[in-house]
Amino acid sequence: MARGFHVAVAGATGAVGTEMLKTLEKRNFPVKSLRLLASKRSVGRELEFRGEKLKVEELTENSFQGMDIALFSAGASRSKEFAAATVKAGAVMIDNSSAFRMDAKVPLVVPEVNPGDVKQHQGIIANPNCTTIILLVAVKPLHDLSPVKRIVVSTYQSASGAGALAMEELEKSTAAYLAGQTYQHSVLPHPYAFNLFSHNSDVTANGYNQEEMKMVHETRKIMHDDAIRVCATSVRVPVLRSHAEAIVVEQARKVSVEEALAALAKAPGLKVVDDRKANYFPMPIDSNDQYDVLVGRVRDDLSCDTGLALFVCGDQLLKGAALNAVQIAELL
Numbered sequence: 001m002a003r004g005f006h007v008a009v010a011g012a013t014g015a016v017g018t019e020m021l022k023t024l025e026k027r028n029f030p031v032k033s034l035r036l037l038a039s040k041r042s043v044g045r046e047l048e049f050r051g052e053k054l055k056v057e058e059l060t061e062n063s064f065q066g067m068d069i070a071l072f073s074a075g076a077s078r079s080k081e082f083a084a085a086t087v088k089a090g091a092v093m094i095d096n097s098s099a100f101r102m103d104a105k106v107p108l109v110v111p112e113v114n115p116g117d118v119k120q121h122q123g124i125i126a127n128p129n130c131t132t133i134i135l136l137v138a139v140k141p142l143h144d145l146s147p148v149k150r151i152v153v154s155t156y157q158s159a160s161g162a163g164a165l166a167m168e169e170l171e172k173s174t175a176a177y178l179a180g181q182t183y184q185h186s187v188l189p190h191p192y193a194f195n196l197f198s199h200n201s202d203v204t205a206n207g208y209n210q211e212e213m214k215m216v217h218e219t220r221k222i223m224h225d226d227a228i229r230v231c232a233t234s235v236r237v238p239v240l241r242s243h244a245e246a247i248v249v250e251q252a253r254k255v256s257v258e259e260a261l262a263a264l265a266k267a268p269g270l271k272v273v274d275d276r277k278a279n280y281f282p283m284p285i286d287s288n289d290q291y292d293v294l295v296g297r298v299r300d301d302l303s304c305d306t307g308l309a310l311f312v313c314g315d316q317l318l319k320g321a322a323l324n325a326v327q328i329a330e331l332l
């Protein structure tokens with residue numbers, strides 16, 4: 001019998017789920033069998049994997065019998081509801097939602113940053129928030145040169161980070177705007193075409209929204225350093241795919257721009273795009289559908305003696321979600 005793993009994908013019809021199928025196929029992950037799971041609404045829908053049409057089944061407690069790996073991207077409530085059944089069936093759950101990220105028993109893993117944490121899993125491994133993954137892939141090589149003590153990050157987050165329906169809302173509202181028609185938005189809380197707004201997650205007691213606080217807490221957990229201070233501002237911008245982030249790091253010692261660029265160029269999961277003459281730096285249209293996070297605009301922080309400023313773009317459906325999850329499965 002062919003070697004490989006029995007893999008279930010919960011949320012297979014979603015923005016992240018469809019990228020999971022493509023990533024498993026593209027990276028030649030040894031899939032022995034694939035079970036596609038979604039809500040009742042999608043039962044019977046067919047999705048293609050390795051040229052074969054597979055039917056979507058309803059996600060239930062019995063979905064995980066005989067499975068080795070369960071990739072979850074069906075929302076945090078589904079992850080919480082089906083985690084016990086998944087683990088009981090003997091499958092390792094790799095979860096894209098926020099359900100277990102801060103659970104002390106659950107490793108939170110970016111393979112380029114803390115691959116060793118995978119070994120501590122007790123049945124569940126969490127994928128960090130997309131903005132945290134993209135941030136840390138770029139920050140880790142700098143941290144290895146000299147410890148990062150403080151991060152100030154502003155995000156420019158695309159529609160696809162809010163799922164397939166948000167992408168549709170951006171396209172439809174833009175078409176309506178250009179046709180001079182009114183559009184009643186229903187997925188995101190504000191008009192999206194030719195606008196931008198503070199991230200649509202709930203605002204917490206300290207004034208930061210949940211997306212911003214995820215970057216604070218998850219960074220500390222992944223970097224194993226509770227002393228790292230993070231100040232984040234998350235903004236939703238009318239871009240279909242790929243998140244961008246303006247990052248400023250303060251380090252223990254001054255790292256020069258040249259030293260930083262050399263380290264970033266060698267680091268896994270990164271591609272340096274830094275052409276000052278041509279004014280060419282990371283852009284979402286260049287990071288779309290790419291595994292690497294693009295990094296550039298590396299400059300001295302003029303406001304801090306040991307600071308550096310940089311700009312990154314990453315496909316959050318891939319490195320921020322599906323690819324990171326498949327890389328975790330590869331580590332297993």
Ligand SMILES: NC(=O)c1ccc[n+]([C@@H]2O[C@H](COP(=O)([O-])OP(=O)(O)OC[C@H]3O[C@@H](n4cnc5c(N)ncnc54)[C@H](OP(=O)(O)O)[C@@H]3O)[C@@H](O)[C@H]2O)c1
Nearest residue numbers: 011013014015016038039042073074075097161163164321
């Ligand atoms: N988008 C991103 O960039 C990103 C990045 C990191 C993490 N995530 C996380 O990944 C998860 C999915 O995000 P997404 O962007 O892919 O969302 P999405 O495009 O809205 O897809 C949601 C998926 O969940 C399924 N689902 C919804 N309700 C369900 C239910 N009651 N039972 C079973 N399946 C159900 C949907 O199935 P139907 O098609 O049948 O409704 C669909 O497959 C979320 O937890 C999100 O936070 C997303």
